[in-house]
Amino acid sequence: MNSRTRSTIAAGLLLAFLAWLILYPLVLVLIEGFHGPNGWTLDFVRQFMGRKHEAQALWNSLWISVATVVLAAGIGVPLAFLFWRFDFPGRKVLSGLVALPAVLPPLVGVIAFLFLYGESGFTSLLVQWLFRLDEPPWRLQGAAAILLVHAYSMYVYFYLFTRAGLASLDAALFEAAASLGAGRWRTLRRVVLPLLYPALAGGALLTFMTALASFSAPYIFGGGFRVMPTQIVATRLNGDDQLAMIETASLTLLALLALWLLRGARVADNPAGGRKGVPPALVPIRSRAARAVVALLGWGLALVLLLPHLTLLLVSFVPVGTWTTEPLPPAYTWRNYLTLVQDPVRARPLLNSLWLATGATLVAVAIGLLAGILSIRQRVRAGGAIQSLLALPWAVPGTVFAIALATAFSVHAPLAGRVILVGTLWILPLAYLVRNLPLTSRAVAAGLRALDPSLDEAAASLGAGRWRTLRRVTLPLLRPALVAGASLAFVTAFGDFVTSIMLYTYDTRPISLEILSSLRQSDVGVAAAYGVVLMAVSAAVFAVGAEQGSPG
Amino acid sequence: MSFLRLERLSKRFGGTVAVDQVSLALNRGEMLALLGPSGSGKTTTLRLLAGFEIPDSGRVLVEQDDVTGLEPVARRFGMVFQHYALFPHLNVGQNVAFGLESLSVRGEELQRRVARALALVDLAGFAERRIGQLSGGQQQRVALARALAPEPRVLLLDEPLSNLDPALRERTRREIRELIRRVGITTVFVTHEQEEAFDLGDRVAVLRAGRLEQVGTPEDLYAMPATEFVAEFVGRSSSIPVTVLGPGQRGLRVSFESVEWELNDLSPAAAPAGPARMVVRPEALRLLPPAPGTINGVVRERRFTGSASLYTVVTDGGASLEVSGPPRAVAAGDRTGILPSRRAGGGIHLFPAQAG
Numbered sequence: 089m090n091s092r093t094r095s096t097i098a099a100g101l102l103l104a105f106l107a108w109l110i111l112y113p114l115v116l117v118l119i120e121g122f123h124g125p126n127g128w129t130l131d132f133v134r135q136f137m138g139r140k141h142e143a144q145a146l147w148n149s150l151w152i153s154v155a156t157v158v159l160a161a162g163i164g165v166p167l168a169f170l171f172w173r174f175d176f177p178g179r180k181v182l183s184g185l186v187a188l189p190a191v192l193p194p195l196v197g198v199i200a201f202l203f204l205y206g207e208s209g210f211t212s213l214l215v216q217w218l219f220r221l222d223e224p225p226w227r228l229q230g231a232a233a234i235l236l237v238h239a240y241s242m243y244v245y246f247y248l249f250t251r252a253g254l255a256s257l258d259a260a261l262f263e264a265a266a267s268l269g270a271g272r273w274r275t276l277r278r279v280v281l282p283l284l285y286p287a288l289a290g291g292a293l294l295t296f297m298t299a300l301a302s303f304s305a306p307y308i309f310g311g312g313f314r315v316m317p318t319q320i321v322a323t324r325l326n327g328d329d330q331l332a333m334i335e336t337a338s339l340t341l342l343a344l345l346a347l348w349l350l351r352g353a354r355v356a357d358n359p360a361g362g363r364k365g366v367p368p369a370l371v372p373i374r375s376r377a378a379r380a381v382v383a384l385l386g387w388g389l390a391l392v393l394l395l396p397h398l399t400l401l402l403v404s405f406v407p408v409g410t411w412t413t414e415p416l417p418p419a420y421t422w423r424n425y426l427t428l429v430q431d432p433v434r435a436r437p438l439l440n441s442l443w444l445a446t447g448a449t450l451v452a453v454a455i456g457l458l459a460g461i462l463s464i465r466q467r468v469r470a471g472g473a474i475q476s477l478l479a480l481p482w483a484v485p486g487t488v489f490a491i492a493l494a495t496a497f498s499v500h501a502p503l504a505g506r507v508i509l510v511g512t513l514w515i516l517p518l519a520y521l522v523r524n525l526p527l528t529s530r531a532v533a534a535g536l537r538a539l540d541p542s543l544d545e546a547a548a549s550l551g552a553g554r555w556r557t558l559r560r561v562t563l564p565l566l567r568p569a570l571v572a573g574a575s576l577a578f579v580t581a582f583g584d585f586v587t588s589i590m591l592y593t594y595d596t597r598p599i600s601l602e603i604l605s606s607l608r609q610s611d612v613g614v615a616a617a618y619g620v621v622l623m624a625v626s627a628a629v630f631a632v633g634a635e636q637g638s639p640g
Numbered sequence: 641m642s643f644l645r646l647e648r649l650s651k652r653f654g655g656t657v658a659v660d661q662v663s664l665a666l667n668r669g670e671m672l673a674l675l676g677p678s679g680s681g682k683t684t685t686l687r688l689l690a691g692f693e694i695p696d697s698g699r700v701l702v703e704q705d706d707v708t709g710l711e712p713v714a715r716r717f718g719m720v721f722q723h724y725a726l727f728p729h730l731n732v733g734q735n736v737a738f739g740l741e742s743l744s745v746r747g748e749e750l751q752r753r754v755a756r757a758l759a760l761v762d763l764a765g766f767a768e769r770r771i772g773q774l775s776g777g778q779q780q781r782v783a784l785a786r787a788l789a790p791e792p793r794v795l796l797l798d799e800p801l802s803n804l805d806p807a808l809r810e811r812t813r814r815e816i817r818e819l820i821r822r823v824g825i826t827t828v829f830v831t832h833e834q835e836e837a838f839d840l841g842d843r844v845a846v847l848r849a850g851r852l853e854q855v856g857t858p859e860d861l862y863a864m865p866a867t868e869f870v871a872e873f874v875g876r877s878s879s880i881p882v883t884v885l886g887p888g889q890r891g892l893r894v895s896f897e898s899v900e901w902e903l904n905d906l907s908p909a910a911a912p913a914g915p916a917r918m919v920v921r922p923e924a925l926r927l928l929p930p931a932p933g934t935i936n937g938v939v940r941e942r943r944f945t946g947s948a949s950l951y952t953v954v955t956d957g958g959a960s961l962e963v964s965g966p967p968r969a970v971a972a973g974d975r976t977g978i979l980p981s982r983r984a985g986g987g988i989h990l991f992p993a994q995a996g
Contacts, residue, residue: 091711545692546725548712551742551790560738564729 091554099468102458106477108505110522113492114340114484120495121333136334145319146338149300152234152315153346156299157292159239164246164291172254175370176382181390187248188393189241191627193583194304195600196619197241199607200396202228202308203403203616205236210399214415233309238299240396245298246291253287254280259368293350300343301485303586316342317487321590324491333495336488347483400623404616411612424617434614437602438621444598445581448520449528453574456529461562464536465544475533482526486586493519494590516596519587524577531576535569567636575633579626641703643668643826644794649688649698651681658684660850661698671820671827672855673841675834677873681850682830683798689828690796691715702793713742718787718825722798724779726771732758732782733767739790757789758782760819777808784816788823795820797829801836813839834874846870868991871919876950878961882918884911884990894918894990897957899935901980903988911990922950922964924987927976934977937961939970953978 121132136142171183192200203209207224215225228236257280265275281288303317310318316339323332373379402417404424411417427434459478463471481489497509497518509515543565547557563570585600592601599618606615642665651659659681666672674682687693689700691712699708707715718739726735736754745753758764761781766774774782780800787795800816801809817840820827831837837844838858845855846869854866865871872879885893891904892911896918930936937955949967953976954960963978970976980988 540723540725542721542723542725543727545690545712546719546721546727546786547738548692549690549715549717549719549796550739550786551713551716552738553713556742561727565727 113496149316153299156238160243163243168250175372195585237305249291406613424613452524452528456532460532478529490587490590520581528573531573673837675837676847680847718792724783757785863986915993921987925963930977
């Protein structure tokens with residue numbers, strides 16, 4: 089058997105596996121939504137159309153996502169321009185702090201906001217105490233609360249994409265524009281913005297998809313305000329499984345529509361990839377007053393960005409039941425952390441999340457590597473299909489995939505490729521794996537594309553076989569891409585809430601679920617301690633990823 | 641008995657024929673240049689040799705050994721890539737050792753052979769350097785050392801000089817030539833630059849659109865081009881349409897723009913009577929004041945090249961001819977006449993006019 093045949097067989101097997109794992113569950117969801125006890129039916133679609141709050145939830149999802157894009161762009165883009173163009177005191181430190189929200193997993197960010205701005209959070213207690221109010225001054229609820237959290241956590245996408253886009257612009261472009269008589273505004277409009285379009289569209293797409301799929305914020309803050317992901321979970325809890333399928337399909341449709349509208353977007357996990365230009369010289373801000381204003385605004389911003397992290401840290405030292413109406417907690421203790429380590433029941437979610445995320449990440453990296461080598465290096469015919477399947481879970485909200493997997497693997501029909509995994513140890517790692525695949529495979533693909541194929545040929549002409557080439561040449565050179573993809577995947581799986589809440593079992597309960605249950609028992613200290621652990625591990629993994637991932 | 645033979649090699653990519661029935665034979669230790677414009681199939685031919693592409697038909701033989709279907713790994717052909725393809729995560733010594741390790745060379749023997757290969761390219765003591773610390777010329781020599789270290793049967797070079805800046809090229813060319821002579825390895829290299837092909841190649845194979853146009857020594861190609869393409873591609877020349885009138889007293893009579901020339905270098909058998917294309921080297925023509933029998937025109941441009949100048953003359957009929965002459969024979973804008981040099985020395989070739 090020659091190497092070509094072997095590649096083709098491997099590609100066929102991989103394609104079949106991915107189709108079974110990713111496409112098949114989604115197709116089953118569609119089928120169930122259009123299939124009743126008496127055969128094919130549109131009953132559930134009619135039911136969906138007939139209920140007012142279904143349309144309302146879909147509309148809410150749409151406008152919340154669009155509003156999030158606008159808010160995130162409004163914060164992220166100007167910040168990126170500011171750091172790219174101007175020099176001011178503290179610029180270096182601040183430009184590092186700007187990415188801080190990225191180390192807060194979704195649910196952790198939400199509870200940090202709850203402790204900080206919620207009705208019994210620091211700020212509202214402080215205001216209440218200052219002005220001697222009887223009632224909390226505001227309630228952190230509904231669309232406004234969701235948008236606040238979204239804007240905080242998602243402007244980072246716009247910031248990073250815009251910075252990367254700006255970094256690829258060469259100073260010579262601006263000199264050329266100036267020498268052709270273009271003023272500052274014309275240069276911005278005719279040169280900078282068109283060149284920045286792929287980056288901006290990429291930021292918009294990522295923000296829109298994340299906001300559309302966002303579950304934690306609407307789940308905690310929504311109250312009566314439903315968006316589609318929370319609506320799906322509620323419908324499913326009611327037992328209206330088929331209606332949930334139609335809801336799932338409608339949400340998927342919305343996601344695919346966005347993908348189509350923004351098809352010129354640069355879709356990359358590592359927006360910094362690509363050509364680097366020589367940046368134009370920074371413009372120092374000279375006027376004393378302007379410097380003071382910028383410094384004040386800058387440090388104010390840093391404080392706002394850091395407050396959720398600090399809040400979480402502070403609350404994690406609060407003993408259970410001691411903090412009620414005081415603006416600051418009256419007592420502090422190490423006990424919450426000790427509990428996490430010493431109490432086997434409390435320590436379990438931590439270990440669960442660790443092994444689930446590690447396992448799912450390793451397998452996702454291996455599959456991404458195999459897929460990348462087959463489709464980009466060996467150029468097998470199924471390569472395009474393999475890469476599309478791998479990207480699919482990115483375009484489909486997590487709730488949708490959770491439903492799809494729960495549907496596909498709740499029936500024992502081995503001949504139809506279905507086994508019962510729901511309620512077992514395996515469903516959650518499988519779900520994490522599906523959600524991780526786009527992250528790792530895209531990183532591997534980008535890494536492989538950047539590698540000169542003649543390196544492989546050089547190894548072959550020097551007598552190195554396939555494995556030796558992989559081990560000695562390809563893997564070492566891919567390391568930055570592998571580490572980047574793996575750390576992103578690990579952090580996503582480690583902090584996952586949206587798929588976990590629908591698929592976890594008692595034995596696999598992850599940290600996020602334990603945070604939720606601690607919160608329900610008003611044990612804010614332990615909830616925050618879990619949150620701090622999540623945050624610290626995420627930050628550490630990102631730091632290692634950045635360190636290892638940088639070439640050289 | 642030739643050492644390396646390519647027998648009627650063909651390769652298509654989709655609908656296009658990249659290599660079309662190419663046959664070549666090299667003696668042991670010979671250096672062959674594959675010369676042609678881009679898209680001529682020279683790189684594909686080299687990749688067929690290396691085993692990176694499998695031919696649709698034809699064979700590659702080393703002595704009596706048919707290697708056509710052999711994986712690159714098993715061929716024991718060394719290759720120097722256009723962008724060198726040095727492994728950036730390994731240092732110079734590790735790069736050179738890579739192919740030796742494939743042959744299970746270990747320990748002291750490995751060290752010795754790495755050192756010897758590096759000494760061969762004048763990079764003794766560079767083993768610990770990182771690839772990124774080397775200049776372009778040094779990288780090229782490391783690539784050569786790496787390819788030569790396992791003592792391959794054949795050395796393949798893909799555009800070996802294209803990545804160097806022009807000032808370095810001539811010196812590097814000389815170094816490569818000397819090195820390969822010293823090692824005595826049978827070598828095939830690809831280039832699109834005629835000067836490189838002539839300087840390095842014992843023989844040159846000219847390719848065009850996947851077909852072999854002609855193979856021969858540089859002198860043969862220059863003096864006896866087999867086709868109009870070779871005549872134009874190899875060396876400077878101008879090509880003009882003429883009418884062959886037939887044999888005269890001293891040579892072949894041709895007419896061009898109502899002027900008649902008798903070309904004494906050409907045998908009457910060079911072309912049948914009728915329309916033809918005449919390819920002329922600049923040194924096969926001379927400039928003189930317009931007179932009976934001269935082709936007349938206006939000097940459009942003069943390019944000074946040191947010992948002589950190249951004049952571009954646009955004839956009254958609108959054709960363009962390049963003529964070599966003394967540095968300041970005429971100035972741009974002058975009217976001039978053109979005649980064949982007294983000793984054209986094989987600089988004028990006639991080819992049957994192509995249809996269309």
